[in-house]
Amino acid sequence: MFNLSENACIGVIGAGAMGTGITQIAAQNGHKVCLVDASAPALEKSQTLLKTTFYKLAEKGKISPENAEKAIQAIRFTTALEDLYSADLVIEAIVENLAIKKEIFSRLAAIVKPEAILATNTSSLSVTSIASSVKNAERVLGLHFFNPPPLMPLVEVVPGLASADSTVQSILALMKKWGKKPVLAKDTPAFIVNRLARPFYGEAIRMMEEGIADCATIDWAMKTFGQFKMGPFELMDYIGHDVNYVVTETVFAAFFYDPRYRPSFSQKRLLEAGRLGKKSGHGFYNYGAAMPEPQKDEVLGRIIMERIVAMLINEAAEALLLGVASASDLDLAMKAGVNYPKGLLEWANEWGAHNVYTVLKGLQETYGDDRYRPSALLRQKALQNERF
């Protein structure tokens, strides 16, 4: 039986972007935190950042100066994994590499108490595989925060094959206490958000490659008719092609090369050229030049939006069919994790499953490509005129 008390000691491994953010949340919620990183400079950087953040929060009146000081004092920074011996929960946020994560979990299991819960913040690796390096795998699970963790409300809670129900329930309760919106996701490639979002990028690139519209027009269409905060090309440039392309390639391989997730040559070439997006000054857009003007044609704009949204809905329907998550968690994940204007199944109900199905059937017929095959669940909802 795994349980976490109000004053549970939290261990965090990895003082990078994610580990630092997770440490902030835990300390702000009154926990003692032990932050471990193999690199002393990374710890120093994280410590400076956390101090600045807590003082800023106090200045803005978001927390009291006493609580800011208390939170700073509650964090211990160390390079020794052994210092996690008293942790009740350890959240691992080190480099995304299966062999390295397995090694750290196996070392960790020998240090912590038998009743301590061990979580991984992996975005794309199998939780079950990471857990297999620990004898007592009932206490291991995935706990996927979004960047930046203190600001993004979504957390994907991912039980591995061996996770105990009490492990999962105590983490769900803790996340709610921390003010997060946890969703439960099956241990499948890319969990919910990173899986469902693939067509937002992939279908946009596909249309650009075919010459249906340019980047600026596709971005304009998605923002104007889809109410997305950012267009797909702006977003990919913002995320960086070193991250976004690699995720696409990883997901494609993890799904045994299903054409639905096929990466594109256009994005691969950007990566090869070092055009990583905003951070390198050039990606799909050149940030050193004037931005191209979209072709504001409403008919074209709606066709673009409907094609991408139909593909997104199809992905959500397939995830529901395969039990990746409940319909409400699938919808919540996209709204709270990537700021989608609506949940995708909600969107299907509004638009009508039949209309979504018609768009996909049309694409499948036009291209003869399995990439466009409608999910059996979408087909059923369309033919029986049902809601999700």
Ligand SMILES: NC(=O)c1ccc[n+]([C@@H]2O[C@H](COP(=O)([O-])OP(=O)(O)OC[C@H]3O[C@@H](n4cnc5c(N)ncnc54)[C@H](O)[C@@H]3O)[C@@H](O)[C@H]2O)c1
């Ligand atoms: N950055 C994101 O947007 C994001 C979002 C969700 C999940 N994640 C996942 O979170 C994890 C961390 O990502 P990040 O962006 O914070 O990485 P990062 O590169 O910013 O930080 C990783 C830290 O881990 C440390 N580290 C590496 N190997 C270690 C080891 N063996 N022992 C101790 N410390 C070690 C490094 O020194 C570094 O400080 C990855 O699994 C990533 O996939 C990242």
